[in-house]
Amino acid sequence: MKKQARKTRQPNHRMRWRFVLGFWMVCACLLLARAVDLQVVQHDFLAHQGDIRNLRVEPLAAHRGVIRDRAGRPLAVSTPVVTLWANPREALEHPEQWSRLAGNSVVTQKDFARKVRRHESREFVYLERGLAPEAAKQVLDLNIPGIHSLTEYRRYYPAGEVSSHVVGFTNIDDEGQEGTELAMDDHLSGHSGRKKVVRDLLGRVIQDIEVLEPAEPGEDITLSIDLRLQYLAYRELLGAVQKHKARGGSAVVVDVRTGEVLAMVNQPAYNPNNRGNLDTAALRNRAVTDLFEPGSTMKPFTVAAALEMGMVTPSTTINTHPGTLRVGSKTIRDHRDYGVIDITTVLTKSSNVGTSKLALAMDQQALPDYLERFGFGRATGISFPGESDGLLPLRSQWRDVERAALSYGYGLSVSAVQLAQAYAVLANDGVKVPLTLKKVDGIPQGEQVLGKTTARQLVQMLETVVSRVGTARRAQVPGYQVAGKTGTVHKVVAGGYADDNYIGLFAGLAPATDPRIVTVVVIDDPRGEDYYGGLVAAPAFSNIMSGVLRTLHVPPDKPEGLLAGGPDPEDRS
Amino acid sequence: MTAPWVIRFLVVAVAVSALAVSYSVHEARRLTDESQKLQQQQTRLESQWSQLLLEHSTWGSYARVERLAREELGMKLPKTDERVLIRP
Numbered sequence: 001m002k003k004q005a006r007k008t009r010q011p012n013h014r015m016r017w018r019f020v021l022g023f024w025m026v027c028a029c030l031l032l033a034r035a036v037d038l039q040v041v042q043h044d045f046l047a048h049q050g051d052i053r054n055l056r057v058e059p060l061a062a063h064r065g066v067i068r069d070r071a072g073r074p075l076a077v078s079t080p081v082v083t084l085w086a087n088p089r090e091a092l093e094h095p096e097q098w099s100r101l102a103g104n105s106v107v108t109q110k111d112f113a114r115k116v117r118r119h120e121s122r123e124f125v126y127l128e129r130g131l132a133p134e135a136a137k138q139v140l141d142l143n144i145p146g147i148h149s150l151t152e153y154r155r156y157y158p159a160g161e162v163s164s165h166v167v168g169f170t171n172i173d174d175e176g177q178e179g180t181e182l183a184m185d186d187h188l189s190g191h192s193g194r195k196k197v198v199r200d201l202l203g204r205v206i207q208d209i210e211v212l213e214p215a216e217p218g219e220d221i222t223l224s225i226d227l228r229l230q231y232l233a234y235r236e237l238l239g240a241v242q243k244h245k246a247r248g249g250s251a252v253v254v255d256v257r258t259g260e261v262l263a264m265v266n267q268p269a270y271n272p273n274n275r276g277n278l279d280t281a282a283l284r285n286r287a288v289t290d291l292f293e294p295g296s297t298m299k300p301f302t303v304a305a306a307l308e309m310g311m312v313t314p315s316t317t318i319n320t321h322p323g324t325l326r327v328g329s330k331t332i333r334d335h336r337d338y339g340v341i342d343i344t345t346v347l348t349k350s351s352n353v354g355t356s357k358l359a360l361a362m363d364q365q366a367l368p369d370y371l372e373r374f375g376f377g378r379a380t381g382i383s384f385p386g387e388s389d390g391l392l393p394l395r396s397q398w399r400d401v402e403r404a405a406l407s408y409g410y411g412l413s414v415s416a417v418q419l420a421q422a423y424a425v426l427a428n429d430g431v432k433v434p435l436t437l438k439k440v441d442g443i444p445q446g447e448q449v450l451g452k453t454t455a456r457q458l459v460q461m462l463e464t465v466v467s468r469v470g471t472a473r474r475a476q477v478p479g480y481q482v483a484g485k486t487g488t489v490h491k492v493v494a495g496g497y498a499d500d501n502y503i504g505l506f507a508g509l510a511p512a513t514d515p516r517i518v519t520v521v522v523i524d525d526p527r528g529e530d531y532y533g534g535l536v537a538a539p540a541f542s543n544i545m546s547g548v549l550r551t552l553h554v555p556p557d558k559p560e561g562l563l564a565g566g567p568d569p570e571d572r573s
Numbered sequence: 574m575t576a577p578w579v580i581r582f583l584v585v586a587v588a589v590s591a592l593a594v595s596y597s598v599h600e601a602r603r604l605t606d607e608s609q610k611l612q613q614q615q616t617r618l619e620s621q622w623s624q625l626l627l628e629h630s631t632w633g634s635y636a637r638v639e640r641l642a643r644e645e646l647g648m649k650l651p652k653t654d655e656r657v658l659i660r661p
Contacts, residue, residue, distance in 0.1 A: 061616075074630075079623030080616050133620055151616070156623055158630030205609045206602040231635040478653040556658055 054198050057212065058205075062190030063153050064174055065218030067167055067181070069227040070260075070439045075167045076181065078153040078174075082136035084127040088116040091146025100142045106135050107147075116146070129172060130154050155181075159227060161269040162234045165285035166225055166437065168385075169272040178283060180223065180437065182385045190218040222439040224260035229253055232547040233263040237521070240540035241267040244504075244526035250287035251540065252420040253548055254518045256509065258440045259424065259433035261382065261417070262517075262548070264288075289386045291413035292522065295489035296350045296533070297507045298371075298409030300426060300458055303343060305370035306358045307454045314344045314457050320353040328401045332356050332408075348464040350471050350486065352408045359407030364398045367406055373432075373449040374422040376414055380435045390414045409487065420520040423484075423507045426462075427515035430455035459483045463512050466538075475508055475538035477546040479556035483515075484508020484541065486533035491525060501525050506537035510545050511557035519545050 168179020193215035323337030346354030377392025430450030487505035
């Protein structure tokens with residue numbers, strides 16, 4: 001046995017060696033073949049399958065720009081909210097899991113079943129839009145197949161109805177619908193981007209592969225509005241509108257030097273955060289969109305034209321006796337017979353006969369040309385949606401009646417901002433600076449449309465309107481010299497002028513010695529006892545102006561007024 | 574088995590760099606995850622900020638401040654004859 005073993009050992013050894021070697025070589029070949037198969041032949045397919053399991057395209061959120069007031073106080077802010085959506089096909093594969101929604105207050109089981117069943121064949125249906133992140137988490141944590149989330153943004157308006165018309169609002173898809181949100185939609189709205197990422201088994205992002213499309217967040221916009229003044233104007237306008245039972249109203253406050261609109265408010269207003277039962281009439285930014293005949297507030301410009309053409313000086317006298325003037329078939333009336341008065345008194349007493357005589361003494365096209373220079377008949381360009389151009393008729397032949405009517409503000413239509421712009425020209429030594437709703441750095445280049453001396457003379461003449469003998473004593477502001485003009489116009493209704501529907505106006509500036517602020521107040525259709533501009537609009541003007549001047553630290557130019565008294569700013573009901 | 578020192582060095586270098594690669598990949602993933610978490614935190618803080626802002630504007634609205642000043646604190650605007658103008 002020993003011998004036999006020794007005999008066979010040698011050849012056996014070699015055979016075994018060869019066998020093992022051969023076996024391993026075959027194995028190696030198989031491995032190599034498999035490696036080639038995986039790495040070369042099937043590489044694309046496998047890599048693709050791997051990517052499908054790990055690579056995800058994620059949206060890069062881009063939020064809408066913030067709208068701020070001039071001091072940086074936010075007026076419109078986007079906050080992330082979560083929208084829940086369902087894929088009905090996915091959801092219908094696991095109906096047994098739906099019961100986990102039982103007792104959930106965000107998405108009820110019943111609601112979910114109804115939505116999913118109704119849209120069986122679809123792959124996308126909204127469950128709930130604009131949820132607070134915590135509320136959405138309650139649902140997402142249940143891990144029900146077919147329920148997904150996406151991040152959207154919702155707009156909040158911290159100032160609410162105080163800034164409603166100026167700021168406007170967006171719809172649920174974050175698109176601007178009204179106001180600045182609409183006008184500046186291109187700047188405000190961002191473009192959401194996409195990026196490719198690798199996720200691990202637990203769904204964590206472990207690698208950013210590439211940004212397919214960079215997110216472009218919207219630009220922030222700083223308005224010229226000062227929220228403090230906006231609130232002040234809102235409060236005073238609301239008070240005036242309620243007191244006089246008016247249908248509506250507007251107030252515009254403008255910085256004379258820069259043309260910035262510091263406040264722009266309207267009644268009725270709305271709450272942009274809660275637009276459930278919204279009256280569409282409340283949506284209009286009346287200060288910009290609504291036109292009215294400016295009435296007596298137009299007289300300073302008639303006088304300005306006469307002064308500029310050298311026809312008269314402030315002390316030139318004019319005979320308004322007997323208080324009526326017949327032009328063509330129409331009789332122009334004053335409140336009473338003022339007799340022989342100087343040009344200043346024409347404004348102080350608001351004599352229709354006086355301005356008509358001035359207008360009739362001018363060349364046919366002179367007055368319309370001057371009015372156009374002040375910006376009437378043309379949009380101010382404050383880039384607000386729906387701004388009206390106003391109406392300044394262009395005629396080759398002006399009848400006497402038409403020219404006379406123009407001189408005291410009938411036969412043309414203006415908006416409150418246009419009126420404010422025109423008074424800003426008077427206040428700014430005759431330089432017309434374009435109005436703007438956006439904050440301006442430095443003083444913009446203006447256009448001299450009226451002589452400096454003429455503008456100064458007019459401001460002095462308008463000071464008399466708010467004096468004891470003028471039509472707007474109630475517009476006085478204690479401590480400051482105010483200049484301005486009242487207006488009371490019959491509203492235009494179908495078929496002519498209404499008998500007892502009026503618009504009460506006051507346009508003014510302060511401090512008169514070095515004008516800084518122009519304020520225009522429009523009270524539409526006051527149905528109380530008073531309707532004269534001097535009674536309904538002038539007190540609101542006075543309250544707004546005194547608050548604005550105090551808030552902006554404008555030094556009083558009539559310090560003796562501090563002791564002499566005057567209308568008490570507290571005294572309003 | 575006396576390989577030249579260059580070879581020995583390269584063998585060690587390959588081993589070290591292999592470890593370094595796996596370490597840096599791990600580190601990159603960890604940091605990516607952290608940046609994701611921070612981004613989520615940013616979103617959360619943003620939404621918290623806007624909610625606080627809203628709350629702030631409700632409590633601090635000029636209308637409310639004015640009402641409190643007048644009614645609860647008994648404040649009022651000084652009347653004309655109560656003011657003294659100081660010129661620099």
